[in-house]
Structure formats: C-alpha cells, structure tokens
Amino acid sequence: MRKGRIVKVSGPLVVAEGMSGSKMYDVVRVSDKKLLGEIIELKGDLASIQVYEETGGIGPEEPVYSTDEPLSVELGPGLVEPIYDGIQRPLDLIKDLVGDYITRGVSLPALSRKKKWKFMPEKKKGDRVTGGDILGEVQETSLVVHKIMVPPDIEGTIEEIKKGDFTIEDVICRVKSDDGLHKLTMMQRWPVRIPRPYKGKLPPHIPLTTGQRVIDTFFPIGKGGTACCPGPFGSGKTVIQHQLAKWADAEIIVYIGCGERGNEMTDVLLEFPELKDPKSGEPLMKRTVLIANTSNMPVAAREASVYTGITIAEYFRDMGYSVAVMADSTSRWAEAMREISGRLEEMPGEEGYPAYLGARVAEFYERAGRVTCLGSDHREGTLSVIGAVSPPGGDLSDPVVQATLRVVKVFWSLEDKLAARRHFPAISWLNSYSLYTADLRDYLKKEVGEDFINLQRDAMRLLEEEAELEEIVRLVGLDALSPSDRLVLEVAKSIREDFLHQNAYHEIDTYTSLKKQYNLLKLILHFYYCSKESLQKGASITDIEKLKVREKIARAKYIIEKDADRITDLEREVEKETKAVKNA
C-alpha cells in the first residue's frame, strides 16, 4: 500500500505529500486512526483530501494510506430499512459497536456479510446475459423484491446459476465471456460520483401521486421528474419531504437527511415503521432507505451523502422500479462544497460558492429520469428527485436556489407569509409551477376525470382573480365589489381553506387520493357554478355566503377515503340550497 505524509490540517481539509500515483476521488485513510478521506485535488505529489471524520488531534508527519479505489457504495440485499451516514456506514451497527456518540475511525461494511438471503434464479445455465439482465430475485422485505442484476459491464453465457440461501459474498452465478469467467455475487460496488448507466431516457408521463392536494392537483411532479421546494426556515420543507416519503406512490424511497436535524431522522425512524403503506398495508419503512448526515456530523461526509443516496436510488431504478429521492436540504450540501472549496483557496463565485456550483447541482438532478433500463427486457424504471433548498432569509436570489431552478421542472415556492398564517402546506399557488402538466394531462383525464383539467384551470383562475380583487379591497373596501366579485372571493377562500390547506398531522387529512381530490374540487366549483347561476337570477350574495352547505363543504376533506362518494352527494345539496336563495 502506498503511503504519503500529512503536511497540513485545516478543518476537514488535509494536505499530504508523497501522493503521486494517486487518482482524483480516490479514497484514502488518514493517520493511524484510519480516518476516511477522499482526494479532491492533486498538485505535483501533493494531494488535498477531504476527510469524512473530525480531524481534531491530527497533525503533520502522520501517514496517509491510499486505497486506489474511488468512493463507492455497496449495492445488494440489505439496503432497505437500516440507516446510513453520508458515506454509507450503518449507523445502527455503529451504535451497537461504539455507543450513543459517533466516534472516529469506525469501519463497518454497509451490508451484512453474515445474513443469508433466499435467492430464486430466473435464468438458467446456457442463457446469454448482458449487463442489467435480471438473474433472479430476493424477497428483501415484505414490500421489496430485490432483483439481482448482471453488473453493467458484463456480457456472456451462464455457466452455472445457484438457488438457495446465500450471503452477499457467495458466488451465485458464473458467467463466461470473451474476456474470461466472471463470478457473480448478489453485491455490486459502484462509485458514487458516476451515474449508473441506462439505455435511454424518456419524458415522464405518469404523475408521482403524493396525496398532497396542492401538489397533485396544481403542481404535479411526473414519475422520473425533478422538483424543488425552497423556503425560509419553518416554512414546511421537511414536512413536505416527509409527507412525500410517506405517501408518494413510489416503490422505493431514498430519504437523504443532508445537514439537517438529528431529531427529524429519529422522527422518521420511529414513525415509518408504524405507518402503513396505503396500498399494501405493510409498514412504510419496508420500502425506505435512510441516509442521515445531520448538521453536527462531519461536513465532508455531508457533501458525499447526496451522491451516496442517489447512487442507491439509481440501483433500484435499474431493477425497473419507480424510485423517489428526497434530499433535505441541498443547501447544506452546497454549503459543504463551499466550505471545502474555501479551504482549497479556490476562486469563489457568488456568495463564496465555488464557480462549479451550478454544474454540480445540474449533474445531480440530471441523474433523475424515466429510463429504459439496461438489460434485454426493455423494462422501464423511474427516478424522481425532490430537493429542499434553504436560502438565507428565504431570499430566492440565493445562488443555490437559482442554480436549482435552472434545472428542475417543478417549483413549490414555500412562503413565510403563508406559514405565519398556518396555511400549510405553505406552497404559494401564485408563484409555484410545474412544467409536467402537459405531459401528465392524458393520464389525469383518463384516470381521474375527463373534466379534471378544466376544474384545475377554473380553480386557478379564481385564485388569480382573488389576488387582483384583494388589491381593490385594500384600496376601497369590500362594499365596492359587485356581488359576482364577492362570490369569487368567497369561493377562492373556500379553495384555499377547504382544499389547498392540508394538515399533515391530521389522521385523515394527511393523505388524499386523486379521486377524492377530484371530488373535493368538483364540489367547491359546483358551489361556484350554482351560486353564480342564482346570482344571475337575482339572488342575494349575503344569503349565499351564509348557506348551511358551506360548512359541509369545509368539512368534506375529513370524509374518509372509503366514503369519497359522499362528497359527490353533497353536490345535490349545493344545488338545492343555492336554488332556494331568495332574491336580494
């Protein structure tokens, strides 16, 4: 093993000499404490190393050992359910080994070497296979069937394939190719900074339904799409990410807690095993991969955490699954980049961020997509990425927000003003957008309702009108408005309070199916159309405002999914009551 010597220590950055022969992004072990680090700059025989653990007590003259391998993750059965740090060290096992505080130099494999998995082959001896082909399956959890794939760069004929219980290091298949014999196990390694290959990319065409009304109805994200939610502190980014992790109809969730609070990860760890997947009734934890590099954990590992997470997500996408990644928060990742860049004394760009910030952000989101996977069966997989962004003071001109908005297709703008009024999710209906609406239109029309798109459009128009009318009210008061304008205000308010507002902590309100969303919106707009008709016939707006059915509309969101048709029944009551209003 080659050995260099430390010459400088400055926070998470260590410079070592005698490192010629090393490659960029190679992993090294720093000092005899064996701290894990990664080479991020080479100059002559000097290597700059970002160290993934605290560097207190480290100094010049201490050794640095090369491993000649890039930072990689282990991919195979066992990924779902445990909790990893930013460089895929298993935090649950680390606790068992060293106690409640994370100490340095702990080295444990990400995947258990002892556990045996039942491997059921799908291919047989003599079959020709290429990279990405599925050799067989392992039932990893009650929700996840782990497909064992041929690694991307291997092609050949199966000489032997086994069936039965194996560890991830046991050889389960031998493939003979032109360049020799490959012994395949159930585990692959993949360098985190290199995207895993696929055959081709396709545009998203199915929504990733989230059960969050403002998202699914107004600003949907497609499966394989990208979205971001920037907002000041306390505006609800994490709650949205948690809600999506809970309710999004993806087969695998990768949740990356990147430089945020420890308690938020504990929350996931304690809550997810208790929550049931709406479809299968199995605990949500059974489809969740957790990466936690909290704000007090080493900053360089935080930089790596988003890559670790997305590489694991790509691996599940390659199996043909729909995968969703939540990264909370990408700003902390960017700040980690900034800190390391500053210590390298690189020329800073905006706000001290490195000039390559935009490129890194774009590369990260570009790893999302709906793809045709490697392998001969042309299966499709999707990887959706949803990133939280935490701009200073909530200021959207922040370089990380700007770099993100340049690449993502959905923008959920979280506003302090809404959060202060406890309008949650505090997603601004006027400033947010989704560029997937056109791609998803056909699906929504077919699966939800022919008129869903029209309802959505009418509702949005009312909300926009409300904003204009409010300006007028502020200037001249409510009395100056015509009855039909007052109706617009009333209905817009109902859309806001009875539809957009959604309490994540209410046992029923927390999730709304697309069908129920459609019913609710239709009910509110039905009230609008009927009242408008009555108004035209001369009915009094004050009496319309006081109709009894309005309270029922307000409470309709608390009707359980099973009874979603009761919402439609309310439409009859709307008709009856609005017709009965006397003339002014």
Place this chain on the structure above:
Amino acid sequence: MQREYRTISRISGPLMLVEGVEGVKFEELVEVELPNKERRSGKVLEIDRDKALVQIFEGTAGIDIPTSKVKFLGKGIEFPLSLDILGRVFDGLGRPKDGGPRIIPEVKRDVNGAPINPYARNYPNEFIQTGISAIDGLNPLVRGQKLPIFSGSGLPHNHISAQIARQARVLGKEEEFAVVFGAMGITFEESEFFIKDFTNTGAIERACLFINLADDPAIERIATPRVVFTAAEYLAFEKGMHVLVLLTDMTNYCEALREVAAARKEIPGRRGYPGYLYTDLASIYERAGRIKGRKGSITLIPILTMPEDDKTHPIPDLTGYITEGQVILSRTLHRKKVSPPIDVLPSLSRLKDKGIGVNKTREDHADIYNQLYAAYARGKEAQELAVILGEAALSEMEKLYYNFAEIFENKYVSQGEYENRSVEETLDLGWKLLTMFPTSELKRIREEFLAKYYDKFKGETL
C-alpha cells in the same frame, strides 16, 4: 520532542503564528506565557508543516514576539466534571470564578463533544408546562427540544427565560433537574438578574453557571457554549438529570466567531459572518436532545438579540434553520404593555404535535391552537385593513375578528411575569375566547370537540 517554543512570528487580532513547531495537532490546546508570567490559553486553528496558527481566547494584548513562550499541551480543551459543578460559577472557559475550590474531576471531557448518533436519539415528546399561555397553548415546549428566543435589544427576553426556568415542570413527575447557564458578553446587571432569580427560587443549588461578561475577553465566548454543553451532557446523560440549558446572548458568540474569521482573512459569507456559521452553530445546538435508554435530557433555550429586529439577519436565520422552532418577541406588543410580548404568528414550536393531546395535555389542544392561530391571523389582517379604510369599512364578521385579536393579545398572550397558568387554564381560556365566534367559523375544530366544549364555555367571562 520539544513542546515549548519562543518562535512566534506574527500576531494579529486574536491570532498568532508560531513557526518551527513539531508534532502539533489540529485543535490542540495551547498555553502562552507572557513576559509578565501571565498565562493565556489558545487552540490550534490550522497547522501547515511547521507553522501553527493559534487562536488566543483571552486576546493577544501583551503578547510579544521575542520573549513570549508557547507550549502545546498535547490534548484538546477539556473540562473537569463531577457533581460538584452544581452550585458553582465558572468563567467562559470553565475556570472557577466564585473563589471556590478547583473541581476534583470524576472525568474530564473534551469540550467539543461528539455528534449524537441519530439512531441513538429518542424523540422529544414530553410536554413541559412553562405556565406561559403563549408558549404552552400555542408553541408547546417538550423535553429535549431546542427552542430559541429571538429578541431585540431592550426587550424582556431575560425575564421570560428566567420565568421559564422558574416555572417549567413536566406534569405528574418529580425528577432531578438542573439548570446550566451560559452567559456570553452580557452585562453585569443582566448576569446578576439571573443569579438573583436562581438564588431566590433555590435553583442556584442545582445550577451551574458559566459567565463571560461584556468586558471579559471576547474570543473566550467561542468556548463558552461548548463548555456549557460538556457540563450539560454529563449531568443529563451520565447523572440522569433533566437539564435546561440557557445560552445568552448567542449574537455575541457569533460576533466573536466573525472576529476570528476576519483575522484569518477568510472569504466572508453574508454580512461578514463566516460561511460555516451554520455548521458551527449546529455543532452546539444539536448537542441538546434525548438519548434512548438514558434517563436525562437536555432542553435548550438559546437567547439572541436580532440586529435591527431583523429575522433574516444571519444569526437568527441560521439559528432558526437548526432549532426546532422559535419564540419571537415583538417591540410593538412590548410597547402595548403586553407581557410577555410574544409575537404569536411568527413563533413556532415544531415538536408540539408529539407532545400534546390525549394523556399529555388534552384531546382538543391541537385543534384549539390551529383555530386560535387562524383567528388571530385573520384578526390581524382586519386590523391592518382598518388602518387603511377605517373600522367602519369592515364587515360584521371582520369586526368580530378585529375585536378578537385585541382581546387575545390582552387576555391570552399577556399574563405578567409572575402568573403561572396551568395548561388546563390556558386551554380553557382558548375556548372562552373562541366562543366569541359562531361554530360555523370554527372550521379547524373537530365537531366532537365543538359538541363537548363549545356550550360549556360560551358566554363565560374572561
């Protein structure tokens, strides 16, 4: 190996460069002996071959280049711990300041601590009754939470935090508690106020105080919260106590950090604060919490004064990004003699939902605060509208909300420094206020609770 040098080559601001050193480690503790034999302490900020950059906690005044001696102590900064730290007063670096004996340590701990493994954490969910309605009713505090007070100069943040320290209890439990108090750059009077309050209530016996006053060395403040948490972790997680940590004023801490960053000529972030301020603050605040299988807990209330009352200033901003909510004080309410002047709308406790409800406070708690918030927000809007158009322009309903907001501030938020309300009283008060409205306006309250409570409180006088 030589560990003592007279090779200082440069002194600037709080920093000093020592050359020709050998075997020096990052973050190592340093002792400097001045020509007059006075000793100062410092820590290694960066080591580049044989050059060590050292930050001096007590400032560099009086240090000279030719004769000052620098000694590297081969360890980080440590704080000696034993139960004898209770009832004692230390300086900002953890040295006894009360004339009492040195602490004979049971253990010594590096003040930087280590990150709690997120897997080892236990979720904070035990309601702490502070006796203050604006907190208990609307922004409940739970054990192990970090909830800062965002204040402004001249506002009564000290009185509020002292009131919390005085009144805080977990319902139905008598357990060992302790207060660890860290003062950074506050005035002598402010510090005396706390000491007197702790003394009056007897809490001083169970308190451990770290005091760095406005005229004490500024750089020392960088160590203070770390020493505070070293003491708190020991009391909480080794001795099983429920520890309340008060840190005041974090703004002074951040300024000390900025001074060092400027002296190092680092590329400044927003308003001159270093780009790593978030990470630095997180390494302090995240030491609060609970740990599975351990009895104690650390609840943290950091206090900071917002420069220009601006919540988007980097110090409150980055704090808010780390803590689990914030209590914000309002100058307007203070002028209106609302005491405590808690600005309810932008205040927030993020851990409230797991700390309240059946068996914790009361079943209707969540619905009440949701409704009170919504109503107060609307009342505030009505007030704004009335300023522009006059009260007469408000509709009947808006007038109701307008009045509600007034009464809410005066009866619910305002209670005075010595009134200790039970959470029941606070919840009942919420109902009494809400029955000003017809039930059709109370959309955030479940029908079952309306049925159960509405008529009971309708018409009750406040």
